Structure formats: structure tokens, C-alpha cells
Amino acid sequence: MLLALNCGSSSIKFKLFQLSDLFVLISGSATRVDVGGQTPVLKVVVHHRDARHEECEREEEKEHTEYDAVFQRVIEHIETSVSKHFQSSSDGSRPRDVIKIVAHRIVHGGTETQPMAIWPGHEQSLTKLDKLGQFAPLHNHRAVEVVKSCLQHLPESRQVLLFDTLFHQTIQPHIYTYPLTAPESAPFIPLRKYGAHGLSYASVLSSMSSYLGKPASHINIIVAHLGSGASVCAIRDGKSLDTSMGLTPLDGLPGGTRSGSVDPALIFHHTKDAANDADFKGTNLSKGEMVLNKEGGFQALSGTSDFGVISSRATSSRVAGSEGPSQAERDAAKLTYDLFIDRILNYIGAYVFKILGGSPSGSPNPEGRSLDGIVFSGGIGEKGWQLRQDLGAYFAWLGCWVDNARNEAVGTEKDENGKEKVVYEISKEGSKVKLFVCMTDEETQCAITAKELKID
Ligand SMILES: Nc1ncnc2c1ncn2[C@@H]1O[C@H](COP(=O)(O)OP(=O)(O)O)[C@@H](O)[C@H]1O
Ligand SMILES: CC(=O)OP(=O)(O)O
């Protein structure tokens, strides 16, 4: 079996696959992990070959809310489900021994240009990836701890590390360069744009290629991956042309607790001792970086990092005498909601020009490209119908309108094989530029890539 693990900033998502055909046996997630005193929720779904039998468990984790503790509970749940559903009682092996490959999503790979395999006794690369945590403070250290935990608890398995940053290797120097003199002392990695969410973009590209019936190398799309961490990517001819995250996943859009792009001078005025060291869970980080990563974003503006709550507060009208959000909460939510739309437009707007606009010589759209669509994905992009509708209103000048019925049906349909539908078109019939929602699947992307590496 192959286990894919996706350690996000607010979640641990996982899928256990049959190695031979990558059939998903168990899928699930722990959400609201390590987010501002909230109680994580664990969900495990067991899938059977006849597609009719699915089991679902939900569990509030009140006691062990730290990332490591939640991961241990995830492994225990997977083991319980494996032994209950997929192992015969005569089989003497432990459930965890049937897992032969663990494919890990690692956000920052620094200068790595290939995925990496790690096995017991060869852990030295993990030290480097852990050190890269200073460039992905909400991700790398936690993911490296999870790899170590797998090395210890799943000794029969090979660990395969897949980096988000690999997808963005096609970004050109004039786009990835920051206009500054060389740093005073040699940094750990070159200070340039690396981007993130690459496994999600690869997954969306592959799904859009199947949906549109075109090879990935002919696809031109703008993808907005909107989750606890949010970014936008311009994909031209199937390659990352530009993306909103930079040296670190802090750049670009705001997120659950991240400020996103602010004037770089701001932090020295906002946090007096910004350059001092912050004590941040195993990662070498300055106080300024800690504030921008953990004390910003939706949480800072609205008091909650849950964009579902923010959307409903922002768009609800208060009924006199009723319970529900106060006027102050609704005002804060409205500001957050409008600000998020504004920042998303900064990137979608720019990327329409970058994909369709002229070459450096000035001739307009010389290769005759067209935009295959603007695609929403990630927790907010997939579930936030209201946000998609309100964003869509800005696209009318492109000859593009959201179809409200299609938009509200997202997430409710099955495909011809009885599986959850992956791509939904949400624009009105006849729109010149199409709008889509694509259910990203970073875990399957990890599994496919790890299996292709043919590691035995
Ligand atoms: N119904 C909803 N509408 C809008 N946003 C939602 C809804 N439900 C959940 N979300 C948002 O999705 C986010 C999680 O997105 P996801 O991509 O799964 O997170 P992560 O960045 O941890 O991978 C939550 O933090 C929440 O803000
Ligand atoms: C890079 C990033 O922010 O990832 P996530 O959205 O999964 O936290």
C-alpha cells in the first residue's frame, strides 16, 4: 500500500492507496489543526471496490491538539481501518507493515530539482529540509517531523518527498528575481521566488487536461488555490509562468493567519523588535516573520481563520433581536471578505495580461493563445460559492458570467463511474472565458509521482 500525506498549515490530509492500481482504500483529514485554540476534527472514510460501501467517522480531538499528537491519531486511525477492512485475521503482519511507500508533500524544496527518497540511515537530507523551514515556517518543520515519525513507526516503508516548489522551476529569471543587491552574507538558498502549492497546481492541470481533452502542454489557465494558504498561478502552455507566493508562502494573498504581501517597510514600524529571534516551534524565525505568518490574515481582521464563517457573516443581514453575529463582527467580516477579493483580483488581473498579452517585442498575443479558463480550487475555492459569485462579477468585461445554479451545485454531483465529480464549469453558457472549480487532489498527485519514481 502507498500512503500519501499532505501537511498543510491548518490540516493533515491523507490517502491510503492500493499500490498496484492506486485505488483509494482510505481517505481523510484532520482539519483545524493548531489553529488558534480550535478543536481539530478528524475524518476517515473507508472506500470499497464496489463504490457502494463507504464509512465515515468524525471525531473531535479535544485533548491532543498539537500537530504531532494529531498526526499520531491519524496513523492510529489508518491502522485500525486497515486491520478492520483490508487485512485477513490470519495475516500475521502488523497493519502498518503493509505500507510500502509514504509519499509526503513538502512545501519548500529550496534548490532541489527532483523528488527525494529517504530511508532509515539516510536522514541527513532531512536536516537541510528542516533548515528550509525558515522559508516555510508553517510547513517544513512539521512535515519533516512527520517524515521522522514515519521512519520510526513505519519502518517497512520508503519515504518519498515531493516538493511544491518543483512545479515552479519553469518561472523565468525576470519573474523570479527580486531587484536588490547581493545579500551581506551568503543566504542558505538564493533569495528568489520559489512559489508553493505546486502539487495542487499539477493536480489541477492534470484534471483540466482530462476535462478539456487537450494535452497539458496546450493548457492556458489561471488557477486560484484558495485555502488556509492562498495563491494564484498563471499556467501557460502547461507550465508555471508566474505565481503569487515568493521566497516563502507569505508573499501574495492573505491566508488564515498570514498577512500576504504588505509594504516591506511596514513590519519595522508595526513590530519594534521585528529583527529579534522569535521562539517558534523548532524553526529559526524572526519576530517580524512570526507576526506576519501567525498574527495576520483572516484571523487578525475577523477573529477567525475560517473563511466559511467570514463569508456567511459578511453576506448575512442582521435580523433585529435575533442571535448571530454582532454588527462589529459583520463589519469585520465584510472588510476581510472585500479585501480578499481585492487581493485575488491583483493576481488574476495581472495574469490575464501575462498569458494573453504581447511578447516583449510588442506584438499582441503572437502565438494566438486563448485562455482555457479561470479555475478555483483549495478549501475556500471549492466550498466558497458566495466568493466565486462575487468575484465572478468582476469578469463581465471579459465576456464571462457566473451561472448561479451551476455555481451552487458544485460539490453535489457524481461522475459516470459514481465518483465525486472533479471539474465543474460554473460560467454561463456562451461565456468567452470560462470559469471552473476543480477539486484539487494533492494526495493523489503525490501518489502518482511517487509511484512513477519506481522506488521498490
Ligand atoms: N463553506 C466554506 N466556505 C468557504 N470557505 C470554507 C468553507 N469551509 C471551509 N472553508 C475554508 O477552507 C479552509 C481550508 O482550506 P484547505 O485548502 O483545506 O486548507 P489547508 O491550507 O490547510 O490545506 C478553511 O480554513 C476555511 O477557511
Ligand atoms: C503553501 C501553503 O500555504 O500550503 P497550505 O495552503 O496547504 O497551508
Ligand SMILES: [Mg+2]
Ligand atoms: Mg493545503
